Amino acid sequence: MARLAPEWLREILRTLYQNRTVTRAEIxxxxxxxxxxxxxxxxxxxxxxxILKVGELExxxxxxxxxxxxxxxxxxxxxxxxxxxxxxxxxxxxxxxIRYRWSSDIDLSQSLPVESxxxxxxxxxxxxxxxxxxxxxxxxVSHPGFADSxxxxxxxxxxxxxxPLRAALERAFDLPVFMEDAHRTxxxxxxxxxxxxxxxxxxxxxxxxGVGVGVFADGRLLEGRDGIAGELGHVVLDSxxxxxxxxxxxxxxxxxxxxxxxxxxxxxxxxxSPERLAAYKVTEVFDRARQGDSSALAVVERVASRLGLAFxxxxxxxxxxxxxxxxxxxxxxxxxxxxLRTELERxxxxxxxxxxxxxxxxxxLDIGLKGxxxxxxxxxxxxxxxxxxxxxxxxxxxLHGGARKRKRGRRSVRGAR
Amino acid sequence: MARLAPEWLREILRTLYQNRTVTRAEIxxxxxxxxxxxxxxxxxxxxxxxILKVGELExxxxxxxxxxxxxxxxxxxxxxxxxxxxxxxxxxxxxxxIRYRWSSDIDLSQSLPVESxxxxxxxxxxxxxxxxxxxxxxxxVSHPGFADSxxxxxxxxxxxxxxPLRAALERAFDLPVFMEDAHRTxxxxxxxxxxxxxxxxxxxxxxxxGVGVGVFADGRLLEGRDGIAGELGHVVLDSxxxxxxxxxxxxxxxxxxxxxxxxxxxxxxxxxSPERLAAYKVTEVFDRARQGDSSALAVVERVASRLGLAFxxxxxxxxxxxxxxxxxxxxxxxxxxxxLRTELERxxxxxxxxxxxxxxxxxxLDIGLKGxxxxxxxxxxxxxxxxxxxxxxxxxxxLHGGARKRKRGRRSVRGAR
Numbered sequence: 056m057a058r059l060a061p062e063w064l065r066e067i068l069r070t071l072y073q074n075r076t077v078t079r080a081e082i083x084x085x086x087x088x089x090x091x092x093x094x095x096x097x098x099x100x101x102x103x104x105x106i107l108k109v110g111e112l113e114x115x116x117x118x119x120x121x122x123x124x125x126x127x128x129x130x131x132x133x134x135x136x137x138x139x140x141x142x143x144x145x146x147x148x149x150x151x152x153i154r155y156r157w158s159s160d161i162d163l164s165q166s167l168p169v170e171s172x173x174x175x176x177x178x179x180x181x182x183x184x185x186x187x188x189x190x191x192x193x194x195x196v197s198h199p200g201f202a203d204s205x206x207x208x209x210x211x212x213x214x215x216x217x218x219p220l221r222a223a224l225e226r227a228f229d230l231p232v233f234m235e236d237a238h239r240t241x242x243x244x245x246x247x248x249x250x251x252x253x254x255x256x257x258x259x260x261x262x263x264x265g266v267g268v269g270v271f272a273d274g275r276l277l278e279g280r281d282g283i284a285g286e287l288g289h290v291v292l293d294s295x296x297x298x299x300x301x302x303x304x305x306x307x308x309x310x311x312x313x314x315x316x317x318x319x320x321x322x323x324x325x326x327x328s329p330e331r332l333a334a335y336k337v338t339e340v341f342d343r344a345r346q347g348d349s350s351a352l353a354v355v356e357r358v359a360s361r362l363g364l365a366f367x368x369x370x371x372x373x374x375x376x377x378x379x380x381x382x383x384x385x386x387x388x389x390x391x392x393x394x395l396r397t398e399l400e401r402x403x404x405x406x407x408x409x410x411x412x413x414x415x416x417x418x419x420l421d422i423g424l425k426g427x428x429x430x431x432x433x434x435x436x437x438x439x440x441x442x443x444x445x446x447x448x449x450x451x452x453x454l455h456g457g458a459r460k461r462k463r464g465r466r467s468v469r470g471a472r
Numbered sequence: 473m474a475r476l477a478p479e480w481l482r483e484i485l486r487t488l489y490q491n492r493t494v495t496r497a498e499i500x501x502x503x504x505x506x507x508x509x510x511x512x513x514x515x516x517x518x519x520x521x522x523i524l525k526v527g528e529l530e531x532x533x534x535x536x537x538x539x540x541x542x543x544x545x546x547x548x549x550x551x552x553x554x555x556x557x558x559x560x561x562x563x564x565x566x567x568x569x570i571r572y573r574w575s576s577d578i579d580l581s582q583s584l585p586v587e588s589x590x591x592x593x594x595x596x597x598x599x600x601x602x603x604x605x606x607x608x609x610x611x612x613v614s615h616p617g618f619a620d621s622x623x624x625x626x627x628x629x630x631x632x633x634x635x636p637l638r639a640a641l642e643r644a645f646d647l648p649v650f651m652e653d654a655h656r657t658x659x660x661x662x663x664x665x666x667x668x669x670x671x672x673x674x675x676x677x678x679x680x681x682g683v684g685v686g687v688f689a690d691g692r693l694l695e696g697r698d699g700i701a702g703e704l705g706h707v708v709l710d711s712x713x714x715x716x717x718x719x720x721x722x723x724x725x726x727x728x729x730x731x732x733x734x735x736x737x738x739x740x741x742x743x744x745s746p747e748r749l750a751a752y753k754v755t756e757v758f759d760r761a762r763q764g765d766s767s768a769l770a771v772v773e774r775v776a777s778r779l780g781l782a783f784x785x786x787x788x789x790x791x792x793x794x795x796x797x798x799x800x801x802x803x804x805x806x807x808x809x810x811x812l813r814t815e816l817e818r819x820x821x822x823x824x825x826x827x828x829x830x831x832x833x834x835x836x837l838d839i840g841l842k843g844x845x846x847x848x849x850x851x852x853x854x855x856x857x858x859x860x861x862x863x864x865x866x867x868x869x870x871l872h873g874g875a876r877k878r879k880r881g882r883r884s885v886r887g888a889r
Contacts (some may be wrong), residue, residue: 401721
């Protein structure tokens with residue numbers, strides 16, 4: 056493996072991750088590497104068992120083309136999603152499939168104890184066998200709020216202020232820990248595994264307990280000076296709005312369109328006591344609107360129109376190809392999206408809006424875990440030690456075993472050839 | 473020059489462009505290239521005469537360090553600025569100094585004839601001697617509105633719709649033509665030569681006849697899917713606003729804060745006839761406000777507050793280090809900026825705003841030409857033919873002459889050593 060440029064391996068592995076099943080020619084086209092580098096890299100990865108030959112295609116000229124994919128079980132990651140009202144934990148394999156999961160409620164009324172995060176991870180870990188454990192490479196975390204460069208998280212939802220999450224996880228599990236806030240892990244998941252696959256200019260707008268946007272601009276994840284770009288929830292699009300925001304200001308987008316604020320506005324309109332807020336679900340507001348409840352419809356109208364304005368702001372500033380919307384607000388997709396589109400069309404420059412695809416996330420509740428797994432994969436490629444582990448999986452031992460057996464005259468039946 | 477990687481030369485030339493006078497060690501640090509590559513590249517560029525040794529510094533250890541800079545006259549560019557009410561044309565040298573300039577008014581009442589652009593360029597060209605002409609590498613254009621991938625410009629100001637500017641210039645002058653819209657050329661100028669030098673996350677907000685933002689995000693110029701990112705002028709920050717925008721919609725930021733709209737609002741407030749609009753200057757509104765005119769003050773208040781809201785939107789979304797403001801609105805800097813800052817502080821997430829520098833452009837009226845020159849330099853480095861020309865200037869002939877003379881025993885007195 057010594058004479059292989061790490062960049063070749065990274066590019067090949069990224070291509071296989073995003074495309075699952077590809078031919079050599081497709082890898083050459085996607086990576087823009089020269090064919091000799093690709094051949095060199097593929098040979099090493101096939102020998103190691105990181106990628107597998109899963110079939111052959113007959114070409115026009117009669118020459119056969121190998122069909123390749125990643126060995127999904129060549130490595131594992133621990134994915135943690137702290138966004139939302141439930142913590143989710145997953146054991147994910149190399150390609151982001153969730154092999155085992157665990158979840159538990161977050162008690163929003165108190166500060167989340169780190170023990171409950173550690174317990175969730177332990178619940179996943181105890182399901183690994185020894186071989187899997189040795190190929191467990193890293194922890195990926197999708198969290199609400201902000202994290203600083205030391206991995207200290209500040210998140211209103213979790214009642215955390217500069218909470219040293221990364222240090223706690225590294226201490227407990229002796230694994231590298233990679234963290235991003237939820238809107239960025241979600242755009243990673245959408246771009247690598249979901250609706251925005253392969254797009255160079257795409258964005259994921261999360262509208263759940265909070266509101267944020269993850270941006271890929273010109274093929275790169277937007278980070279900003281301190282890695283906190285994308286705070287769409289605290290953009291003020293109506294300076295006259297008096298809706299109180301949990302950040303302490305008024306009129307923030309989040310204070311109008313987040314799910315708890317959809318409920319709040321509805322309860323205010325019908326004169327219900329604010330105490331009912333915790334018990335009431337945003338899906339109930341959507342159900343009322345579907346039944347023609349005028350208060351619910353008025354709230355839906357306001358939320359959709361404000362979201363349309365926010366999306367037009369993104370379209371005008373970023374000139375994207377795709378905007379994916381996710382978070383609990385998509386339970387009201389049938390109500391929100393038509394109104395959102397109308398406002399978006401009214402407010403965007405036609406030239407910037409032309410061709411923009413507006414999609415609802417197809418990754419569902421798993422998006423946080425998938426994003427945390429994609430983050431862990433992506434960061435592991437950049438870490439020389441972890442890249443080496445990916446390129447020499449335990450599975451390789453078994454494969455090499457197979458190869459030795461072949462030398463003794465037994466035919467391999469691996470793969471779909 | 474054959475065995476030199478073009479990327480080494482590009483990185484060295486970029487560093488010298490941005491820093492003017494540097495040592496070898498500083499180039500190594502800035503480019504992150506290995507010292508041998510830098511030595512190799514510098515040797516070739518010094519021999520060719522693209523860079524010059526302009527002095528020596530005594531180091532601590534007694535070893536002398538060469539001080540280097542670009543040979544400013546190693547190449548020339550034609551810079552064209554079509555933003556604003558006057559067309560500007562400049563002959564710029566390799567480092568972006570304007571060596572000769574020409575300008576003429578734009579008649580806003582009719583479609584700008586391409587002949588007047590060609591005439592302006594001719595007025596500059598006839599001042600070049602033959603040696604300069606042979607090192608004239610490219611035309612850089614800063615234009616209002618949009619350009620498509622073929623260089624067809626659509627700009628309300630110029631009354632152009634899909635006007636084939638690039639083709640016309642290429643045909644007339646047989647030179648490569650590089651074009652960008654004004655907010656992007658301005659951030660290039662600020663980042664390479666001005667207030668945002670070296671910043672990885674910076675933005676330039678132009679508030680003149682139009683409004684737009686040029687963005688460097690994580691060290692790269694934000695382009696978007698069709699290269700039209702940054703349309704801040706058409707973001708709607710107040711859906712109730714009825715100010716008519718020249719784009720056909722209402723309530724766009726530009727319809728409130730652009731200079732013609734500052735004048736319009738003032739004339740409306742004092743009940744003056746709209747016909748006076750063309751004759752009235754934004755500086756007069758600012759003068760009235762300074763004299764305490766309540767109508768002028770009310771307009772200034774609204775404009776500054778709306779700009780503060782827009783800047784907070786940029787701070788929350790992009791998490792920048794520096795925002796530079798330019799365009800004719802800076803004639804009212806003393807009135808606008810304090811109010812803008814107040815609103816910006818009120819509306820931004822403290823964590824995103826902390827440390828953001830708000831600066832007024834220091835490049836003045838030359839920013840469009842400087843930006844067009846920076847664009848032409850930057851693009852020329854990416855063009856193998858032009859890069860080769862930069863790395864083998866006419867000046868090299870004279871320098872090689874000098875070198876030959878040295879061999880015959882005469883000492884060179886070049887530079888400040």
